Amino acid sequence: DQQVKQNSPSLSVQExxxxxxxxxxxxxxxxxxLWYKKYPAEGPTFLISISSIxxxxxxxxxTVFLNKSAKHLSLHIVPSQPGDSAVYFxxxxxxxxxxKLTFGTGTQLKVEL
Amino acid sequence: GAVVSQHPSWVxxxxxxxxxxxxxxxxxxxxxxxxxRQFPKQSLMxxxxxxxxSKATYEQGVEKDKFLINHASLTLSTLTVTSAHPEDSSFYIxxxxxxxxxxTDTQYFGPGTRLxxx
Numbered sequence: 001d002q003q004v005k006q007n008s009p010s011l012s013v014q015e016x017x018x019x020x021x022x023x024x025x026x027x028x029x030x031x032x033x034l035w036y037k038k039y040p041a042e043g044p045t046f047l048i049s050i051s052s053i054x055x056x057x058x059x060x061x062x063t064v065f066l067n068k069s070a071k072h073l074s075l076h077i078v079p080s081q082p083g084d085s086a087v088y089f090x091x092x093x094x095x096x097x098x099x100k101l102t103f104g105t106g107t108q109l110k111v112e113l
Numbered sequence: 114g115a116v117v118s119q120h121p122s123w124v125x126x127x128x129x130x131x132x133x134x135x136x137x138x139x140x141x142x143x144x145x146x147x148x149x150r151q152f153p154k155q156s157l158m159x160x161x162x163x164x165x166x167s168k169a170t171y172e173q174g175v176e177k178d179k180f181l182i183n184h185a186s187l188t189l190s191t192l193t194v195t196s197a198h199p200e201d202s203s204f205y206i207x208x209x210x211x212x213x214x215x216x217t218d219t220q221y222f223g224p225g226t227r228l229x230x231x
Contacts, residue, residue: 034219043119043206043222044157089156098170099145099210099218103156 003027004092006104013111019077021107023090026071030092034101035064035075038087047088048075080111114140117209119223126197127231134192134226136207142187143209147220148180151204163190197230204228 005024013019021035031052036044050057050064050073057064063076077084087108091101116139126132136146144165149157161182162170169182179201181193190209194201204227208220 036222041204041225041227043117043208043225046115046219046221049219093218098162099220100147100159100162101208101220105156 001026002105003030004090004102004104006088006090006107008107009105010108010110013080013109015082015111015113016079019075019080019084019109019111021075021077021088021090021109023073023075023104024071025073025092027092027094027102028071029094029097030102031095032093033064033066033073034091034093035062036089036091037084038089038106044089077109080109082111082113085109085111115209115211115219115221116140117207117221117223119207119226121226122224123227123229125229125231128198129196131193131195132197132228134194134205134207134228136190136192136209136223138188138209138211138221141209141211143211144187145210145218146184146190147208147210148182148190148192149206149208151206151225157206160192194228197228199230202228202230 034049035047038044048062066073087106089106090104118137120135146163148160160175163182163184165184171177184190206225208222210218
């Protein structure tokens, strides 16, 4: 049972444009969501997070939006840069869950010149 | 900062031997660390939760006698793959939970360890 889903395995965007990565979840207990960026043969790097009490969190070029009613979150990267090319994972946890993260399957982002 | 290191970054061993992987939080204390495994082109699979001073909690299907976890201090957790076999070859990643504002914890990941069992 995949509780966190990233339905787009890959995304290609031109440099300077906006990248939008989507994530859906099914477990209504999730109340904390995170986005990680991962290069091959490396550990994930934390990008940005959002608590369920908010619907938006912004950090530089990265903005995460949360739509609780739709159980959907998205990561916006603007402007996209070639160095952003990586696999992006969304992850979710819930209070009382022992800080365990449930990861999505990842989206490979390619930013082209 | 929130830096997590892993050692070694890669290891090749013979079938039947044991391999120890270390995970350290370098600039913060972590009462909880996690061990993941990632197969090629797949998501991260949580293997176990490592709590300082207590036994690890293993996810369903993960053999605790095969994957020994020791959380010796607030900055160090180790994963020992005992009697390794080729099917244990994988990319092992640890993370350490750092408490942020509002009581939420964010996991910071190590760079991973590539294990190859011949």
